[in-house]
Amino acid sequence: MVAAADAQNYAQKLGITHGMVIQELGWDDDTDDDLRAAVEEAIGSEMLDEDTDEVVDVVLLWWREGDGDLVDELLNVITPLADEGIVWVLTPKTGHDGHVDPAEIAESATPAGLTQTSSISLGDWSGSRLVQPKTPSKQR
Known part of the structure; x- marks a missing residue:
């Protein structure tokens, strides 16, 4: 069990604050429930699922080797x-079932129109x- 302070630290590491709209995709039996609870506590509500039509601030994508084509998923x-x-693409750490090579994430980001900016450690993920x-028109 992760200590409450550690779990809250996960939300801070993810840059998640109160009132943000978060969509969670790829949930399964192996996801980190403490991390999920910390995010929901930080935002003050439940995360949205894949059926939402709301504009979201953050997408938490739980991703494992064998889940399919990451480029297609990122485009979605x-x-x-x-x-x-x-x-945030959340993957099992090296040595855990479903581990995804970090290079695969970086290579999948570009064709989806995304740029990888950082990586963090979140327990086993x-x-x-x-x-x-x-875009240039948005920069000042």
Whole structure:
């Protein structure tokens, strides 16, 4: 069991704050329930699922080797994403079932119109932060 302080730290590491709209995709029996609870506590509500039609600030995508084509999935997850939104691809760490090579995430981001900006450790999971590049018209 992860200590409450550690779990809250997960939400902070993900940059998740109160009031954000978060969509969660790829949930399964192996996902980290403490991380999920920390995110919901931080935002003050439940995360949305794949059926939402709301614009979201963050997509948490639980992804494992064998889940399919990551480029296709990323193209799907950016549809409801706000202009300044973030996609976190959460994968099992090295040595765990379903581990995904970090290079695969980076290589899949570009054709989906995303850029990987950082990676973090979240217990038995790793998080890769993907963002949409800023367009010249939006930069000042």
